[in-house]
Amino acid sequence: MSAPVVVIGAGLSGLYAASQLCAAGRKVILVEARARLGGRILAGNIPELGASCDLGPTWYWPQWNPRVSALLRKAGIATFAQYQTGDDLIELRDRGLIQQKKDPRYANDSYRVRGGMTALLHYLSDSLHGVDIKLNTKLISMRLQEGDGIDLTLEQNGVCLHLHASEVISTIPPRLLAETVNADPPWPIETLQSWKRTPTWMAPHAKFVACYEKPFWRDAGLSGDAMSEIGPLSEIHDASDTAYALFGFVGFSSAQRSRLGEKQLSDMALKQLGRLFGEAALTPIASHLKDWTTDAWTATPLDAAALRSHPVYQRPDLPQAWRRNLFLAGAEFAPTHGGFLEGALEAAENALLSCQ
Numbered sequence: 057m058s059a060p061v062v063v064i065g066a067g068l069s070g071l072y073a074a075s076q077l078c079a080a081g082r083k084v085i086l087v088e089a090r091a092r093l094g095g096r097i098l099a100g101n102i103p104e105l106g107a108s109c110d111l112g113p114t115w116y117w118p119q120w121n122p123r124v125s126a127l128l129r130k131a132g133i134a135t136f137a138q139y140q141t142g143d144d145l146i147e148l149r150d151r152g153l154i155q156q157k158k159d160p161r162y163a164n165d166s167y168r169v170r171g172g173m174t175a176l177l178h179y180l181s182d183s184l185h186g187v188d189i190k191l192n193t194k195l196i197s198m199r200l201q202e203g204d205g206i207d208l209t210l211e212q213n214g215v216c217l218h219l220h221a222s223e224v225i226s227t228i229p230p231r232l233l234a235e236t237v238n239a240d241p242p243w244p245i246e247t248l249q250s251w252k253r254t255p256t257w258m259a260p261h262a263k264f265v266a267c268y269e270k271p272f273w274r275d276a277g278l279s280g281d282a283m284s285e286i287g288p289l290s291e292i293h294d295a296s297d298t299a300y301a302l303f304g305f306v307g308f309s310s311a312q313r314s315r316l317g318e319k320q321l322s323d324m325a326l327k328q329l330g331r332l333f334g335e336a337a338l339t340p341i342a343s344h345l346k347d348w349t350t351d352a353w354t355a356t357p358l359d360a361a362a363l364r365s366h367p368v369y370q371r372p373d374l375p376q377a378w379r380r381n382l383f384l385a386g387a388e389f390a391p392t393h394g395g396f397l398e399g400a401l402e403a404a405e406n407a408l409l410s411c412q
């Protein structure tokens with residue numbers, strides 16, 4: 057019997073690649089280090105409301121994201137425009153709180169997914185008929201058997217596991233790949249250096265979401281959009297979907313966040329929401345804080361440093377010997393939409409083209 061294609065990583069890129077291979081009749085094993093599917097796509101549950109909120113990606117941009125748009129259409133998943141009706145708030149160190157009309161020039165064209173980004177995960181995972189999904193299983197090393205695929209060493213719940221693959225599609229972000237996976241023959245030093253220089257998009261960030269019974273900010277004529285020089289949240293938006301919610305990116309550095317700890321940081325974030333949007337913001341039904349920098353399956357210590365701009369991402373440049381059997385996908389190997397959900401699909405498509 058022919059050896060399977062092994063897909064490493066069950067984020068959007070890996071799930072999409074596995075679903076396409078499965079539809080093409082290939083035998084597929086999907087390996088994921090975490091105990092769940094989704095990678096950077098993650099929902100925080102709000103059991104009190106039978107709802108959930110996005111702790112990872114929130115938006116897609118229909119005019120720039122043809123692959124995401126097509127996948128959502130194919131899945132029949134409803135979408136809606138980011139709520140932007142009403143005034144914005146700006147909190148300045150020297151001038152305090154300013155309320156201002158939204159400048160239409162800066163209105164953004166972001167769209168949201170009804171039920172959250174995890175709707176995409178449910179759709180893709182439902183299509184993985186016959187795919188052997190191995191959760192809690194991390195790739196440790198790859199050994200190229202020239203002319204005969206790749207031998208993989210994995211660790212599943214602390215137990216060593218060996219697999220033989222005809223081809224491997226890895227969706228591990230470049231930095232993690234360089235720092236955590238051994239290769240035989242070893243990666244050239246220039247390849248390792250270039251992967252280590254490639255930041256994992258949004259890995260330096262932390263996101264805070266607070267869910268409420270009522271959209272009191274909308275009732276007060278506010279959009280929910282706010283910028284703050286004081287923090288801890290530097291950028292805040294309306295995150296309402298199945299529940300009313302506000303979310304913010306934490307502006308404090310990862311070192312400051314770890315010094316404060318989750319409880320103190322969450323208390324400070326709520327106090328800030330109260331300062332900006334009024335007393336009702338102080339008593340959410342539920343709140344979630346997700347610090348991606350401390351998540352070992354997304355970030356390496358190199359990702360603790362904040363990014364000043366969106367990095368330039370490139371196609372993978374693998375040593376010749378590996379090119380017939382190993383294909384690198386994942387959002388950070390997408391040359392056009394690197395780092396984004398669209399990039400996760402773009403890189404998976406590129407890998408699939410080479411793999412088939």
Ligand SMILES: Cc1cc2nc3c(=O)[nH]c(=O)nc-3n(C[C@H](O)[C@H](O)[C@H](O)COP(=O)(O)OP(=O)(O)OC[C@H]3O[C@@H](n4cnc5c(N)ncnc54)[C@H](O)[C@@H]3O)c2cc1C
Binds near residue numbers: 386
């Ligand atoms: C807070 C935040 C906000 C964001 N906002 C947006 C947004 O609004 N719009 C947008 O387009 N994008 C956004 N992004 C980026 C978006 O989430 C990513 O582009 C996308 O999810 C990447 O998918 P991926 O499959 O390439 O990578 P990942 O989701 O990182 O998947 C990689 C998978 O590999 C697994 N893995 C790692 N190492 C191993 C190993 N050794 N063995 C086995 N498995 C391994 C990981 O556990 C993970 O599941 C955001 C990201 C974050 C964190």
